[in-house]
Amino acid sequence: MERVVRIRGLHKSFGKLHVLKNIDLDVYESDVLVLCGPSGAGKSTLLRCINMLEHYHEGTIDVLGKDIKSSRANLSYVRKNSGMVFQHFNLFPHISVMDNVALAPIHVKKIPKDQAYEKAKGLLDQVGLSAKYDAYPGQLSGGQKQRVAIARALAMDPKLMLFDEPTSALDPEMIKEVLDVMIKLALGGMTMIIVSHEMGFAREVANKIGFLDDGKIIELTPKNEFFTNPRSERTKEFLSKIL
Amino acid sequence: MLDMRLISQYLPEFFEALFETLKVAALSGVFALIIGTVVGIISTMKSKLAIIPVGIYTGFIRSTPLLVQLYFVHYGLPITGIMLTSFQSAIIAFSLNSGAYISEIVRGGLASMDKGQSEASRALGLSWFQTMRLIILPQVFKKILPPLISQFSYLIKDTSLAAVLVIPELTYTARKIAARTYMPFESFGVPMLMYFGIYLILALLSRFISGKKEPGRSARRWFGFGKVV
Numbered sequence A: 001m002e003r004v005v006r007i008r009g010l011h012k013s014f015g016k017l018h019v020l021k022n023i024d025l026d027v028y029e030s031d032v033l034v035l036c037g038p039s040g041a042g043k044s045t046l047l048r049c050i051n052m053l054e055h056y057h058e059g060t061i062d063v064l065g066k067d068i069k070s071s072r073a074n075l076s077y078v079r080k081n082s083g084m085v086f087q088h089f090n091l092f093p094h095i096s097v098m099d100n101v102a103l104a105p106i107h108v109k110k111i112p113k114d115q116a117y118e119k120a121k122g123l124l125d126q127v128g129l130s131a132k133y134d135a136y137p138g139q140l141s142g143g144q145k146q147r148v149a150i151a152r153a154l155a156m157d158p159k160l161m162l163f164d165e166p167t168s169a170l171d172p173e174m175i176k177e178v179l180d181v182m183i184k185l186a187l188g189g190m191t192m193i194i195v196s197h198e199m200g201f202a203r204e205v206a207n208k209i210g211f212l213d214d215g216k217i218i219e220l221t222p223k224n225e226f227f228t229n230p231r232s233e234r235t236k237e238f239l240s241k242i243l
Numbered sequence B: 001m002l003d004m005r006l007i008s009q010y011l012p013e014f015f016e017a018l019f020e021t022l023k024v025a026a027l028s029g030v031f032a033l034i035i036g037t038v039v040g041i042i043s044t045m046k047s048k049l050a051i052i053p054v055g056i057y058t059g060f061i062r063s064t065p066l067l068v069q070l071y072f073v074h075y076g077l078p079i080t081g082i083m084l085t086s087f088q089s090a091i092i093a094f095s096l097n098s099g100a101y102i103s104e105i106v107r108g109g110l111a112s113m114d115k116g117q118s119e120a121s122r123a124l125g126l127s128w129f130q131t132m133r134l135i136i137l138p139q140v141f142k143k144i145l146p147p148l149i150s151q152f153s154y155l156i157k158d159t160s161l162a163a164v165l166v167i168p169e170l171t172y173t174a175r176k177i178a179a180r181t182y183m184p185f186e187s188f189g190v191p192m193l194m195y196f197g198i199y200l201i202l203a204l205l206s207r208f209i210s211g212k213k214e215p216g217r218s219a220r221r222w223f224g225f226g227k228v229v
Ligand SMILES: Nc1ncnc2c1ncn2[C@@H]1O[C@H](COP(=O)(O)OP(=O)(O)OP(=O)(O)O)[C@@H](O)[C@H]1O
Pocket: A014, A017, A019, A037, A038, A039, A040, A041, A042, A043, A044, A045, A046
């Protein structure tokens, strides 16, 4: 199986604060990796290093076979071919839902406009927002916003999707509609890295679960093993708190 | 008594002068907007190499009188071999002056933007330039439109200084007509009303744009501009 992400010896600091400490990580095609761990462990930072929203100091990250730090072209290739979904959606509020989804295909991939809009419609249908083509982000609920954000990322035909706590800013009754979309994606074979505390969701769709604490990956195991037979004490402690 | 006959006789000339005033203001306004946007963007960068020249520029403009800047451009620059017509000098001085103030408005608008907007853009593969053009600046300009309009209204009043370079705008024309007719009340009263009219139009425009968010029945509501960012 093809390797999508390869991280070796990654270190990242914010000033004096050493946030990621010697991270190694491999993610393969169609993997659904859920990253969990206590607040401040470095989960978001690790995710954001993968498309270089954060610069890192040491180590290498290869995504889709390209070392993202070695050239601008590589980084831009990786960004074009991966999607990211944020905790706070980060939709573009000044343009319509359709334009949010079609913008990157039009301006980055240079796809003809009518094709891009056709595709945007299809994606919005897929996430259950057929009625909202012309709405503006400000007119949507949190769950709807996050589904638009997923559609926006999918519009670039990504080979890898990164999710940073996609449901933690949502009201409980909206979490399911977003998770359902993500489950469909996972079942469709999308390679996904998801920072999440939704252990029920992790149980259902993840094939691997990683546990981060204090900037280190303490445990990275197949899902079943993670829940039934965690290797480290830290993981057991964490699991007992959140399950 | 007001001499209405005199006013109507000179009215065409006043309107021509008003047109000249608006021409100077509009041209300077466009250049100032370009300068202000570029300088505003540079001023948000982290590199000292970028920030220091920008700081010197805005600091210098803010701390010296516009009239002196105007004289400097028109009478000072020829020493360096740059010869300018009065009109060119005025446009340059007003553009640089207004551009400095606009750059600070733009900088404030950029600083108020949520970091998530540029992160989402970069994650989608947009270049820095595309992110600015498609995502950041449209939102910033929408937000700063009221203070930009109010800056433009200052610019219109400032163009009266062009009278010292014998540009046939409103103030120069008023002085000329006053000297010719010995009727200073009418000669300066008409331009006053014209300046006021433009100001009022801009104030209403600004109020219309910033919506009904700011209720209140005070005079400020009509004569003041919408809240600055
Ligand atoms: N831009 C930044 N500047 C300085 N410190 C930062 C920055 N971003 C994160 N940190 C610090 O790095 C550490 C790891 O942050 P990170 O956001 O990766 O944690 P996390 O595991 O995602 O936590 P949470 O579950 O709360 O989201 C924290 O101590 C945080 O305060």
